[in-house]
Amino acid sequence: MIAETIFALASAPGRAGIAVVRVSGPGAGAALAALGCSKPEPRRATRARFRDSAGALIDDGLLLWFPAPQSFTGEDVAELHIHGGRAVIAHLSETLASLKGVRPAEPGEFTRRAFEHGKFDLTQAEALADLIDAETRAQQRQALRQMGGALKELYDDWRHRLVQALAHLEAVIDFPDEDLPPHVAARLWDEVADLRRDITAHLDDKHRGERTRDGVHVAIIGPPNAGKSSLLNALVRRDAAIVSEIPGTTRDVIEVHLDLGGYAVTIADTAGLRDAGDAIENEGIRRAHKRASDADLKIALFDGARFPLRDASTEALRDARTLAVVNKADLIKSPKIFDAHDALHFISVRTGFGVAELLAALEARVRDESDAGAGAPLTRERHRVALGECRDALDRAKAAALSELAAEDLRLAARALGRLTGRVDVDEILDVVFRDFCIGK
Ligand SMILES: Nc1nc2c(ncn2[C@@H]2O[C@H](COP(=O)(O)OP(=O)(O)OP(=O)(O)O)[C@@H](O)[C@H]2O)c(=O)[nH]1
Ligand SMILES: [Mg+2]
Incomplete structure (x- = not known):
């Protein structure tokens, strides 16, 4: 399926000196052509006259071109800077909407596309929303920190450790007679205990980030x-x-x-x-x-x-x-x-x-x-719930009577962490097994 091309006013609605309209998708270049503009040099502000399908002038403004994948969404993106008057904005919007394969964006759709193209994870997408809503310095600071990947790195690291432990457990289950390094089982449970402690400390933050x-x-x-x-x-x-x-x-x-x-x-x-x-x-x-x-x-x-x-x-x-x-x-x-x-x-x-x-x-x-100091506090109930599920699954894994059941709980724990960042991928577990042990060569 070919993705549709979307557009939206990126600046606040209402009268303003300048308004910014973003167009994203495979048809962004064609949309520019339909507005009577040629594609400018990438990432350079260029003077442009935008015209409707009848050739009438919409506005005399600036145009920026961000070819995929080096754009906010990861798709071809055009950024149109026009004068922020209601008539100008309406004229440009109507013209764009009349083009084939181009439609107004849904709320959050630009960010959603950026996430889907791997530009950032879910915690960073949330942070972007927080930054836009930030009214105080502390909120701004926290949002910027999270947008910079503070939570993503933490959760990715935990998930990586968990996947590693799971891989080791699966190796113990699947290849009991092979030459596994000694103490693999003991060490993997130490790792699970460490992880549980880290998650508990993070959850035990007195709700500072949310506050x-x-x-x-x-x-x-x-x-x-x-x-x-x-x-x-x-x-x-x-x-x-x-x-x-x-x-x-x-x-x-x-x-x-x-x-x-x-x-x-x-x-x-x-x-x-x-x-x-x-x-x-x-x-x-x-x-x-x-x-x-x-x-x-x-x-x-x-x-x-x-x-x-x-x-x-x-x-x-x-x-x-x-x-x-x-x-x-x-x-x-x-x-x-x-x-x-x-x-x-x-x-x-x-x-x-x-x-x-x-x-x-x-x-x-x-x-x-x-104040959470220099640390990365969790900022949403969603984070708290997923981490709680992860910890519960770790506890169940520890108490499980059979290794197979323990593995299933570790898998659920990893999935809970994956839901936090938006990455749920089980194949990588297999990658770790083979990379670490070279079983079967
Ligand atoms: N002398 C003096 N009077 C004060 C001071 N602060 C408030 N008052 C007076 O105390 C009265 C009650 O003030 P409010 O602010 O309505 O008190 P409240 O605690 O909200 O009262 P309720 O809404 O009835 O519970 C008013 O007549 C105020 O002018 C103060 O510092 N000194
Ligand atoms: Mg009162």
Whole structure:
């Protein structure tokens, strides 16, 4: 089957100085001819006039030509730089769509073709999507690292080790009487144990990669009237939530997004915790509890007007991932109290006292929650599931009563790793057997 040629606007839709339209597939060269252009020198920007089938001028722009396989998709690719006006883009799109064998691309189809032509693996394709979605520096950094092959190399290496172990096990099964190197069986199980340890360490990353990608979730909880909504507004520097002196003002969860030192953070303001009579407020309080238990970090906000009294229901939700904060420090007469309670942050949203320090403390915690250092953290549930399956299969293999059953489980483990990178190939197992042992010569 001859692949169809696809095209799409690669830049964002809407008015812009320049718009980029990409055409990929075996008919890309013919499409250029139909637009009245000759194929320019590869990878060099060339001035071009694009015309429709009636010869009317579409635009005067630039053209780049990337012959297969040295292109993003691995196919012939033409990149057309035109002026980013709606009429120009529509005119070019209509003209391309009218050509035989050329059609608009499906979402993700360029990347899909690049994957199918072996330009990158699945984790790199995912990273490309993450890079396009990245809103903070940390997300950008992580996406670039993964796109550079950090996860691919790790998973390929594991799969290679596993395939090696499997090959050795198959050799033990198939050729028991041949001259196999001694201790092959013992060594292959050591290798499986090492691999299991590496996978466990990687899985045990406290979800840092996923947190960087999805953002760290912070919930502000506390008694009514403590100033939770005021704090939220101060953090985002706008009136996102209603503030009033009436206890029970906030009833639903209010979420705002923040870039905190390069990390994506979602902060939720919640209903004040108390025994309310009103059904709506009770529902709000139920949601506040839910949000507190789902959150990665909590800010427990106490009302300084009642200090040193601290609300018991809020106190009960404090744990190691909680920043305990007393608001309305302006109402506390003797600031010496602050020193006596060094586990508490004292702030006043009204005067701004301590807010910058609280923000810095929050930023440090957020960094702790997300930063994977120089390592390559997994970034998706998909990775977690496949690695979990791989580890389970390794455990079953270890416990299997027969070598044949163990081999089947190792094969399943290898397949789980193959699914991660998108490469599932069993033939290579045989290659390793013959390369390593030269059996039968
Ligand atoms: N003195 C003083 N008052 C404050 C401070 N921060 C907030 N307030 C006041 O405290 C009252 C309650 O503030 P909110 O932000 O609505 O409190 P809340 O915790 O969201 O209350 P609920 O939504 O009812 O749970 C308002 O009248 C605020 O103006 C502060 O630092 N000092
Ligand atoms: Mg509120």
